[in-house]
Amino acid sequence: MIEVSQRKKDINEVIKKYCSSSSLKAIGYDYSEYGRAYHFTNEHLIELYNQIDFTNYQTGLCVLSSGDHAFNMIYKGIEQIDTFDSSRLTEYYALGIKKTAIEVLNYREFLTLFSNSLFRNENELALEKYVLSCTSEEYKSFWIAFLEARKKLGEEKPTIFTICRDVGIIRGNNLYLQSESAYNRLKDNLKYARLTYTNADITAVSNIFGTYNVINLSNIISVLDSYVEPAVIHNMIKIIYDHNLNQNGEMIYDYKYMEDVISDDEYFLGVDYAPKIIRKLAGDEVACLQKR
Ligand SMILES: C[S@@+](CC[C@H](N)C(=O)[O-])C[C@H]1O[C@@H](n2cnc3c(N)ncnc32)[C@H](O)[C@@H]1O
Numbered sequence: 456m457i458e459v460s461q462r463k464k465d466i467n468e469v470i471k472k473y474c475s476s477s478s479l480k481a482i483g484y485d486y487s488e489y490g491r492a493y494h495f496t497n498e499h500l501i502e503l504y505n506q507i508d509f510t511n512y513q514t515g516l517c518v519l520s521s522g523d524h525a526f527n528m529i530y531k532g533i534e535q536i537d538t539f540d541s542s543r544l545t546e547y548y549a550l551g552i553k554k555t556a557i558e559v560l561n562y563r564e565f566l567t568l569f570s571n572s573l574f575r576n577e578n579e580l581a582l583e584k585y586v587l588s589c590t591s592e593e594y595k596s597f598w599i600a601f602l603e604a605r606k607k608l609g610e611e612k613p614t615i616f617t618i619c620r621d622v623g624i625i626r627g628n629n630l631y632l633q634s635e636s637a638y639n640r641l642k643d644n645l646k647y648a649r650l651t652y653t654n655a656d657i658t659a660v661s662n663i664f665g666t667y668n669v670i671n672l673s674n675i676i677s678v679l680d681s682y683v684e685p686a687v688i689h690n691m692i693k694i695i696y697d698h699n700l701n702q703n704g705e706m707i708y709d710y711k712y713m714e715d716v717i718s719d720d721e722y723f724l725g726v727d728y729a730p731k732i733i734r735k736l737a738g739d740e741v742a743c744l745q746k747r
Contacts, residue, residue, distance in 0.1 A: 456593065457546075465489075465577065465597060466597055466600045466601070468488070469489055469601060470600065473615050474601070474605055474614045480485075483728075486678065487541070487542065489542060489544055490523065490544065491615055491617045492542065493616070493704050494616040494618065494620065495628065496520065496629065497620070497624075497628070498524075498628060499627075500523060504531055507531075507669060509533065509669070511668075512668035513533065513668060514535045514666075514668050514672070515668065516537050516539075516670045516699060517669075517670065517671035517673065518540055518657075518675055519547070519549050520673065521548070522545075522549025522553045522554060524673055526553075526554075526629070527629060529644045530630050535648075537651070537664055538557070538650070539644075539653045539654070539657070540651050540652070541656050543654050544615060545555065546654070547594055547597050550594070550652060552587075554584070555586050556563065556585075556586050557638075557641060559589045560641065562634075562638040562639070565638065568585075569625070570621065570622040574602075574614070574661040579602060581598075582598075583672070588669065600638075605659040658691060658693055660699065661691075661698040661699055666698070666699055667699060669704060670700055670706040671707040672692070672708045676709055677709065690740070700735045701735070702736075703742040704734070705735070708733065711713050
C-alpha cells in the first residue's frame with residue numbers, strides 16, 4: 456500500500472518530469488527514482504526460465520521493471536514473489552496497469568491494448584474504460600492525474616516508456632503470451648500469487664529481503680557495469696547469493712538479450728558473461744562467479 460503522502464509526491468514528480476513542455480524532448484535511458492518504465496521485457500525470459508525446473512519452487516525475487524520477470528515466474532507456479540526496482544514508476548505501470556489488465560482483459564484484448572504505445576489516444580480511452588476502472592484506488596488516482604496533465608499538452612505527448620516493441624517481440628520473449636491458454640494459466644495463477652514491490656536499489660537487496668528459491672537480477676548487472684567496478688559488482692552478487700538464495704535455489708545474474716534477433720557474442724562483443732544461471736549446492740563456493 457502506497458502512503459498517501461508518497462503517492463502525492465509521486466504524482467507531482469512524474470507530472471513535472473513527463474508532462475511539461477521540456478519533457479517532450481527525448482529523455483533517454485535513466486535509472487533514477489522516476490526513471491522511464493519498460494513497456495515489456497527485452498530479455499529472452501522464455502529461454503532463461505525454461506532452463507530452470509520450477510516444480511518445487513514457491514518463492515522468487517526479481518527486478519520489477521515491466522513486470523514481465525515476475526509474471527513469467529508466476530506463470531511457472533511461483534506463489535510468493537517479491538520485486539524491487541529503483542524507479543517508482545514501475546510499480547504504477549506493472550502492478551497498477553499491466554497486472555490489472557491481465558486480470559480483466561482476455562488474451563486478444565490484452566495484445567491489442569499493449570501491442571503499441573499504450574498511451575495513444577484510442578488506447579487511452581480503452582485504458583480508462585476497462586483497466587483503470589478496475590485497478591485499486593492508489594494506482595487509479597495516480598493515472599487519472601497523469602492522463603489529465605497530458606491532455607493539456609496537445610498532440611505531441613511525452614512517453615514514460617523506454618522502448619515499445621511490436622507484438623511479435625513481446626510474444627517472443629514471454630511465456631505467458633505464447634498462447635491463449637498460457638495467458639489464462641497466468642490469470643489463474645495470479646489469483647493465488649502474493650506479489651510485492653519495494654522501492655530499492657540492488658545494492659540494498661541483501662539487507663531488505665529474505666531467502667528465495669529463484670532470484671533473477673536481470674540485466675541490472677550489465678547496467679551497473681558501465682559505472683561500477685567489476686570487483687564491487689562481483690562482491691554484491693556473492694552477497695545476494697550467500698544471504699538470499701536458498702540451498703538448491705537458482706539465481707539468474709546476467710542477461711539474455713531479446714529473442715534470437717542478435718547473438719550474445721555480437722551484443723557483448725566477446726565479453727564473457729556466461730554462465731547466466733547458477734544453482735546453490737551444499738558447500739558451493741560460487742567458483743563460477745570468479746570468471747567475471
Ligand atoms: C536494467 S533495466 C533493463 C530492462 C530489462 N532488461 C527488462 O527486460 O525489463 C531493468 C530495470 O532495472 C531498474 N534498475 C536499474 N538500475 C537499478 C538499480 N541499481 N537498482 C534497482 N533497480 C535498477 C530500472 O529502473 C529498470 O526498471
